[in-house]
Amino acid sequence: MALPALGLNPCSLLHLFLCQLLLLLLPSTAVGDSVQGPVPRVKFHAGDGRRALSLFHQKDLQDFDTLLLSSDGNTLYVGVREAILALDIQDPGVPRLKNMISWPASDRKKSECAFKRKSNETQCFNFLRVLVSFNATHLYACGTFAFSPSCTFIELQDSYLQPISENRILEGKGQSPFDPAHKHTAVLADGNLYSGTMNNFLGSEPILMRALGPQPVLKTDNFLRWLQSDASFVAAIPSTDVVYFFFEESASEFEFFEKLHTSRVARVCKNDVGGEKLLQKKWTTFLKAQLLCTQAGQLPFNVIRHAVLLAPNSSSAEPYVYAIFTSQWQVGETRSSAVCAFALSDIQRVFEGKYKELNKETSRWTTYGVPNINPRPGSCSVGPSSDKALTFMKNHFLMDQQVEGRPLLVKSGVEYTQLAVEMAPGIEGHSHLVLYLGTATGFLHKAVVSGDSDAHLVEEIQLFPEPEPVRNLQLAPSQGAVFAGFSKGIWRVPRANCSVYESCVDCVLARDPHCAWDPKAHVCALLPNPIPMSWKQDMERGNPDWACTSVPRGRSRRPLRRPQIIKEVLAAPNSLLELPCPHTSALASYLWTHGPGQIPEDSSAVYNGSLLLLLRAGQGGLYQCWATENDFSYPVVSYWVDSQDPSLALDPELAGIPRERVEAPLTRVGGGASLAAPRSYWPHFLTVTVLLALVLSGFLILLIASPLGALRARGKVQGCGTPPPGEKAPLSRKQHPQNSTEHRTSVGDVDSDNNHLGTEVA
Structure with a gap:
């Protein structure tokens, strides 16, 4: 057999098989599997009634790619x-x-x-x-x-x-791509269309173009290699005097062992009219710089996916460009994404700095200072530029410094594709940055950045049952909704669903700037305009200690710890109860208590968050599931468990709390039930069964294969595998003497020269 030839006996093979099987069943501890970054506090799966969405679709329509409000x-x-x-x-x-x-x-x-x-x-x-x-x-x-x-x-x-x-x-041509799979961007500014796309059928000629309007049509010079052939455009953002293009391409200024992608921002002036002798019908103000979005301990986020400009409400505030990035590398099977903020002033400052120059002898890029040319090459000066300035611009289109962004959100295991941003006012008088992030698998994340703190994810909404990228996001502030386009239609997603937070504690801990607690109506509702002074919200700290109490801070806050409602459960002695605990927040840790102390360990167990309780004499009373979030503990659900006889006395401290009779799943257990009865061994039973079946199957295969291999080997020795007299035996086999008197030859036999040996003779 082949297996014994490797030096492995059946016992060793069986041991190796079991080890490999256990490695496959054990959870992986690879670095790429660890989840980093903020976790969505609330998750809604597709079709969840708590987060009502509206879908527009028609049977004969598909590819809802472009949205315009x-x-x-x-x-x-x-x-x-x-x-x-x-x-x-x-x-x-x-x-x-x-x-x-x-x-x-x-x-x-x-x-x-x-x-x-x-x-x-x-x-x-x-x-x-x-x-x-x-x-x-x-x-x-x-x-x-x-x-x-x-x-x-x-x-x-x-x-x-x-x-x-x-x-x-x-x-x-030059305004729309040839191939629908190619990325593109276009924006209308002052009556002119500025577009970035592929300009040929093969998709190897990127172009930045201005069309329409009174200004002359201008393009990038493909011969001068201002853009790499794999440039991919994601956004075009107009400013006062210039238009910015955001894209990614392979970096030519770095020496790397593989093709290195880099994110860019390019700038052209709106008043550019092209050159008279040089750069005719070409941009004379084209410049580009590198965008940096990095965080310590993470792979470089060098591939830009989308970018938007958020104009401030007041003239004193500075405009920012918000962009999402991924990395061309990944750890394991997970990919990370980041959201970075770039101040528009930082982008302008980089384009006013030094240039890079390509040394043709060494093919390396070096720093070049500011030339002694007035006006400065690439500036938005009025009138045509000089030939000296245009000659300089042909070869000095790359800026020396990089535009560094501030990471607002870094998350692994997700790939963001689309972004929409807005500023939401809060009760404290501060505005909060809200990010709507579409993923490559059909999820929508709502993230909030308050002040200088890190972003936190309010919720995660699954838009599509099957994984599919979100193709476009359009924010409609007047309608209070976000519209997400995909292949089959458009989802209308309300910006917030405050009614899902049923208590003041839950409403404040959510830290959703669109939601606040109304103490008069006892509901979590959307913030009206103007905002009532009595409404409660804490975006900075998310602390219900002071937001959800009407007493002074120095006094006791015990009423916050009282349950809102108590669920009564009646059961016979020696019954097995299952008391569920809804996990309303993914950021909280949960703990069960029995009255002022811990649950009885000898007759209870926690499985999937629920409490499995073997009700015995004297073990009734108040059972509570507590959640601890943001250093604040509160009861999620409270059960008053009582046996039918005798009845337990009501705790005086629970007086005045509404009570509700519920039925918990019961399982009658005999009086001699073991203490481990509440524990569920079903997953362990399935695991052991599967392991045993696989082991027996492998052992049977080895047992069956061994006799078959022996029979084949015996047939080769005793059967027709014996070489004829004129043929040499293999070197790996032992030579056996042949008896010439007993040798027989048939009519069909041939010698080493392929000649028939004649009739049969003795």
């Missing part, structure tokens, strides 16, 4: 595959379809697309990639148009879309 905030325009929708979102329920216009790719373009070996089922369609508001009466849209980018103007009448005529379709 109207100026009045009452209509949501959606670009889907080969159609554009206008949805009425004023009602809090499911968005209502106002009207829809189709914009399919022509049959000729689809045939050409299929001829170029693209898929007729997934690629040769018109995927909407650009949808912006051109003015009060028109939208501007661009699509892939079966790998032939095209654009058009769409007329609006009372927010209703008017049909598209074929003579109004324009060339869209």
